[in-house]
Amino acid sequence: MNYIGISTGFHDSALSVIDDKGNILFAGHSERYNKQKHTKHLCLDIVNDALSYCTSSDIEVHYYERPLVKYLRQLRSGEKPVLSNLSAREIIGPGLMHKLEDGRKRKIHTHNHHLSHAAAGFQTSPYDDATVVVIDAIGEFDTISIYTAWYDKNGVAKYKKLWGQRYPDSIGLFYSAMTKRVGLRPLDEEYILMGMAAYGNDRPVKDMSNELVESFKDITFKDNLHIGVPDNFLAGVDEMDIACSAQMIVEQLISNVISKARMLGGSKNLVYGGGVALNCLANRLLGDFYDNIWIIPNPGDAGSSLGAAALGYGKRLNWTNAYLGHDIPGMYPVNKLLDYLNTTGIVGVANGRAEFGPRALGHRSLLADPRGKEIKDKVNEIKHRQKFRPFAPVILEEYTDMYFDIPCGWSNSRYMQVISRCRVPDLFPAIIHYDNTSRVQTVPKDGSGIRELLEKWYVMTGCPMLLNTSLNVRGEPMVNDRADADRFEKLYGIKVLS
Numbered sequence: 001m002n003y004i005g006i007s008t009g010f011h012d013s014a015l016s017v018i019d020d021k022g023n024i025l026f027a028g029h030s031e032r033y034n035k036q037k038h039t040k041h042l043c044l045d046i047v048n049d050a051l052s053y054c055t056s057s058d059i060e061v062h063y064y065e066r067p068l069v070k071y072l073r074q075l076r077s078g079e080k081p082v083l084s085n086l087s088a089r090e091i092i093g094p095g096l097m098h099k100l101e102d103g104r105k106r107k108i109h110t111h112n113h114h115l116s117h118a119a120a121g122f123q124t125s126p127y128d129d130a131t132v133v134v135i136d137a138i139g140e141f142d143t144i145s146i147y148t149a150w151y152d153k154n155g156v157a158k159y160k161k162l163w164g165q166r167y168p169d170s171i172g173l174f175y176s177a178m179t180k181r182v183g184l185r186p187l188d189e190e191y192i193l194m195g196m197a198a199y200g201n202d203r204p205v206k207d208m209s210n211e212l213v214e215s216f217k218d219i220t221f222k223d224n225l226h227i228g229v230p231d232n233f234l235a236g237v238d239e240m241d242i243a244c245s246a247q248m249i250v251e252q253l254i255s256n257v258i259s260k261a262r263m264l265g266g267s268k269n270l271v272y273g274g275g276v277a278l279n280c281l282a283n284r285l286l287g288d289f290y291d292n293i294w295i296i297p298n299p300g301d302a303g304s305s306l307g308a309a310a311l312g313y314g315k316r317l318n319w320t321n322a323y324l325g326h327d328i329p330g331m332y333p334v335n336k337l338l339d340y341l342n343t344t345g346i347v348g349v350a351n352g353r354a355e356f357g358p359r360a361l362g363h364r365s366l367l368a369d370p371r372g373k374e375i376k377d378k379v380n381e382i383k384h385r386q387k388f389r390p391f392a393p394v395i396l397e398e399y400t401d402m403y404f405d406i407p408c409g410w411s412n413s414r415y416m417q418v419i420s421r422c423r424v425p426d427l428f429p430a431i432i433h434y435d436n437t438s439r440v441q442t443v444p445k446d447g448s449g450i451r452e453l454l455e456k457w458y459v460m461t462g463c464p465m466l467l468n469t470s471l472n473v474r475g476e477p478m479v480n481d482r483a484d485a486d487r488f489e490k491l492y493g494i495k496v497l498s
């Protein structure tokens, strides 16, 4: 039996496949195949790729939310949903379903949206029990959920909900409304708002919270922020100050939820998921409440495709790493990468299975020598992104403490989910933010290609890290296959090795 999990129809469509031993055979983003960032459509190419990893023709399809309940919420929020939204089969696309089912029509199992987030987190975590916190914009009606989770004597994952908040009171919708307020795209560019926060000051924080937040304790808001705030909200206030204040408020709200979870749940282990868990600045605070923290590298809705499949399987998954998508076969080109880094200082790599999640972790990466002042402008020129946005370092894990202070509660930063303070910011201006923090990827002794590259780079230069940013053509999702890599090479004149 293979379990196919699907999240699609809203944004960040994705598909995952696991077998009946808990092995994750495939997990990928549809956007990497149809080249539409955050696409709400599943496409034939990802279905074909996923099917090539299936080990059984006996399959079950699991969908990440409950269409009927979501339809009712959409009616309530005035979104005018179409009738076809009532059917998971219609949302996925009958043609794609026909392909997945090999013509044999079967039941599509549907799951609660927040439970899919919870399962993606808990069933990939190393814990036997955990308190699971889910915070996103909206599930069907849920916006925050706290569960206690454990495995029974047969190894079946169990979830019991301890507390929740519902639409329209939503931390995610608040942050998206502020994203829109500063002229960025909600449900897409929240990470830019987070990056802007370091440049602002908190002058408007009192006005912002007085006007919008009803109760920090109960996580309630004065208005429905689903449609954003009026254009004249905090008129004339600097956008960086809005970003800074929004981040302060969101951190206070998240802290209150995590504190509540600590109080209600009996476990010392925290599993955290939902789109808000991508806020790596706020994630530094989780260690104030928990010593053990697990966030799946893909905690948003795309990751819920794996959560839905996990609910179908029912037990712990065999999690090893985030390299679960499309494969570009071949040995990791370590020596050639070193040659380019030594001569041109910058090189692309597209090798092995693509990352499942929003971060490039060395399989679809643009790598550069992080030392010196010039490299930041050089990479920015290629990426065409706002100058205030820093790049990230990838470092041999055992040297992390020499260069960065990873926040308490985090034993490592393998999936770039938390910011760390850089101890020597003057030496590495390209990989630190305005506030001297970095979003570090630490690489353990795991036998991976990126590990070998860093080890050899260290022997050659005495520097245990590289600059690492995602390999993508401007405005497009990350490179997926070799044809994408060729297009990147042609457009920017940067070698991409496979």
Ligand SMILES: [Fe+2]
Binding pocket: 113, 117, 136, 137, 138, 139, 274, 275, 300, 301
């Ligand atoms: Fe969600």
